[in-house]
Amino acid sequence: MTTPIVNVIHENDAWMPPFRAAFEAEGVPLEEIDLGGGSFSAIDLDAEPAPGIYWSRMSASAHTRGHVHAKEHTRALLRWLESWGRRVVNGSDVLELEVSKVAQHGLLRSHGFDVPRxxxxxxxxxxxxxxxxxxxxxxxxxxxxxxxxxxxxxxxxxxxxxxxxxxxxxxxxxxxxxxxxYLTAREPFITRAEFVGGRFVYAVRVDTSAGSFELCPADACAVPGAEIEPFALRPEIDAEHPLVRRYEALLAEAGIEIAGIEFIETVDGRTVTYDVNTNTNYNPDVEAVSPVSGPRSIARFLGGLAAEEAGDAGNTGDTAATAGAFSRA
Ligand SMILES: Nc1ncnc2c1ncn2[C@@H]1O[C@H](COP(=O)(O)OP(=O)(O)O)[C@@H](O)[C@H]1O
Ligand SMILES: [Mg+2]
CATH class of the missing domain: 3.30.1490.20 (ATP-grasp fold, A domain)
Structure with a gap:
């Protein structure tokens, strides 16, 4: 049996500490493929990728951190991994959704969700x-x-x-x-529902009364000395909620395994879904009070997939490690 490994493809080191900690706590080995740091310079397309599960966390905003080609590099990397039959969580199709609000709007609309005009x-x-x-x-x-x-x-x-x-x-x-x-909220907040392995984790209420549209939930984005804490758990949106059930069905149909979906409840009684994020950063204040953890859920989910895969590889005797397929600069 090979060692069950999860390989994460990302471009922003600052977002990784909570995930490193969660994987360590769950005892799941995590290998990082950082496409923002320039540490990967080449892929031997004829070589088999290293065994393990691959998880893409590529971000639509990579270009704002100076990583202008990270999305293209991820496209190439994912195509290669998928061509070799590697199990990729949030793979090529999900990346295209991540980098296009047009695509998100179309997916939501075609599945009958109320979307903003x-x-x-x-x-x-x-x-x-x-x-x-x-x-x-x-x-x-x-x-x-x-x-x-x-x-x-x-x-x-x-x-x-x-x-x-x-x-x-x-x-x-x-x-x-x-x-x-412009959607006028009935109360000044939006809701973001988090999903891992296609299943509901928790819903977060984000206060928008300060008027900012930049709602980065990561610890790395916290503003020192900020007066209000805009992120809170929203417990009345639970796994049984009809909207949550519809989101789970949507994610299953679209093959999206890890996502945060945002909606606004408007003054005129609409519930409008407007954003599908596939590389959530979990807010530390929410994590502190929630009975379940986003990063820990991911570590368990991906650890389970990796263990399954390693077991299969063991059974077929296919244990050839080909980690040399990547060239590290
Ligand atoms: N149609 C809208 N009407 C009112 N507020 C909106 C609308 N769309 C987005 N917002 C606000 O702006 C924030 C950022 O917009 P969003 O579409 O989620 O983009 P991003 O992908 O950058 O998060 C939202 O969380 C919400 O607070
Ligand atoms: Mg958003």
Whole structure:
């Protein structure tokens, strides 16, 4: 039997400590493939990847940390792993979803979820005209982003026109800006439901009364001296909740195994789903009070898959380790 190993593909070292700790606590060996640090320089495409489970945590916002090619490198790496039949959690198809809010919107809409009315605008030129179809307030966001990239609220077309023409305009990395109806929350919070292995873990209530759209939950994003703690457990959204059940069905159908899905309950009684994240960072305050842990759930889930795989490899006598397929710079 080979050693059950989980290989995590990521690009941001600052997000890794909670996962390292969780894997250690669960006794699951974790190997890191850091595509942000430039530690991998080549893949021998004709060589078999090292055994183990592979888990992609590539982030749509990688380019904002100077890792401009990390997403492309992940695409290449995942295709190679999948071509050799490696078990990849949140693989190629999920990466395409992670890097496209257009794709997320389409997935949600086609599965019958209420989604915000949205126009995807290619380039800067068509923005002003496209926005005319939206009654202010409306918002913009980058198609490829996360962490609130390009998310801005506009209360008049004149403000928007000035923004598009001015120096503050934020170019989206893929040239696609979304113009979206502004959802007025019944109470000033959004909810994020977390799933691991396709199963519900917990729901987090994120206070939005401070008006910020950048809702990075990681410890690494904490603002020193911040007055309110915006993240709290939302216990009334539980595993039996009908919306949670629908999210689980969606994830199963789309092959998404680890995700955080965000929704807003509006003043006019809608429950609108607007964001599917596939590389959650779990908030430490929520983790401290929750009976279940996000990172520990991941370690257990992936540890289980790795043990299964290692057992199978053992049974077939296929134990050839080919860790040399990667070249570390
Ligand atoms: N249509 C909307 N109406 C009102 N607020 C929104 C809307 N879309 C997003 N927001 C707010 O902006 C935040 C960031 O937007 P989101 O779509 O989740 O992008 P990101 O992927 O960057 O997190 C949300 O968590 C929410 O607070
Ligand atoms: Mg979000």
């Amino acid at each position: 949205t126009t995807a605008v290619f380039g800067r030129g068509g923005l002003v005209e496209a926005a005319r179809a939206f009654e202010p307030p409306f918002i913009t966001k980058h198609n490829q982003g996360g962490k609130g990239l390009g998310v801005r609220r506009f209360d008049s077309h004149a403000d928007f026109d000035a923004y598009v023409a001015g120096e503050d305009f934020e170019e989206p990395v893929d040239g696609i800006t979304l113009v979206q109806e």
